Structures are given as structure tokens and as C-alpha cells.
Amino acid sequence: PSTEELIEIATRTPGASAPQPRKVADGAMIIEMQTLARPVPIASHVLAYAARLISATHPEEKSAPPITREYVRYGASPRGMQALILASKIMALLDNRYNVSFNDLKQAALPALRHRVILNFEAQAEGVQPDEVIKQIVEAVRAE
Numbered sequence: 001p002s003t004e005e006l007i008e009i010a011t012r013t014p015g016a017s018a019p020q021p022r023k024v025a026d027g028a029m030i031i032e033m034q035t036l037a038r039p040v041p042i043a044s045h046v047l048a049y050a051a052r053l054i055s056a057t058h059p060e061e062k063s064a065p066p067i068t069r070e071y072v073r074y075g076a077s078p079r080g081m082q083a084l085i086l087a088s089k090i091m092a093l094l095d096n097r098y099n100v101s102f103n104d105l106k107q108a109a110l111p112a113l114r115h116r117v118i119l120n121f122e123a124q125a126e127g128v129q130p131d132e133v134i135k136q137i138v139e140a141v142r143a144e
Contacts, residue, residue: 080112
């Protein structure tokens with residue numbers, strides 16, 4: 001935008017009202033969804049893919065992609081695996097399926113792992129975000 005457009009934007013926005021969030025679920029509903037999702041089956045080869053995704057977040061793992069080795073200090077823990085699987089089960093249910101797919105794991109990777117992968121100083125200095133690292137891990141780990 002031009003200087004004039006920037007000034008116009010600045011004069012219009014300070015008085016604007018902030019967007020109001022709306023409630024989509026309460027705590028009881030979330031617990032109910034988790035309870036419903038836990039028995040959703042996950043095939044052994046899909047579970048193995050989830051384990052490979054988690055392993056690929058650890059820089060010391062041989063299978064870790066280059067971005068992990070370069071920017072990750074601490075990878076996701078076993079709790080990260082549990083969160084990934086539960087989120088994937090919920091994704092499957094939301095898609096009207098009663099089994100977890102590779103795609104469910106890929107979709108759940110960011111929300112389940114972004115706060116569980118701790119980046120190193122280099123990543124912070126270069127402005128690398130956890131989402132970028134996790135996306136590249138998902139791309140690098142083959143679903144088979």
C-alpha cells in the first residue's frame with residue numbers, strides 16, 4: 001500500500017470493534033468427543049506410520065529428515081504420539097469414518113505436535129516456526 005493508503009488504514013482501524021469469538025464446544029462436549037473417539041480402530045500399518053512421524057521429530061534418529069537435524073532440539077514425546085492418535089481418531093469420526101487413515105494423521109500432525117516439538121536456537125534466530133518443521137516432516141515420512 002502507498003503511504004496515503006497506510007494512513008487511511010491506520011485512521012480507520014483503531015476504533016473498530018474486535019471480532020467476538022463464539023463458543024463451539026464446552027468442556028463436557030470435548031470429553032464426550034474424546035470418549036467416543038478412543039475406541040475407533042487404527043490399523044497396525046497406520047499406527048506404525050504415526051510412530052515414524054514421532055520418531056522423525058527427534059534429531060538423533062537416523063530416519064529424521066534434514067530439517068529436524070538442523071532445527072529441532074527436542075522431539076515429541078510418547079504423549080505426543082497419544083495426542084496425534086486421539087486427534088486422528090476424532091478427524092476420522094468428523095469425516096464419518098470409523099477407522100484412522102494416513103490422511104487423518106497428516107491432518108492432525110500440526111495441532112497435535114506444534115507445541116510438542118521444541119526448536120533450537122538456530123531455528124529461533126532464523127525465524128523458523130514449528131509448523132514449517134512439522135509440515136516438512138510429514139512430507140518426508142512415507143505413509144506405507
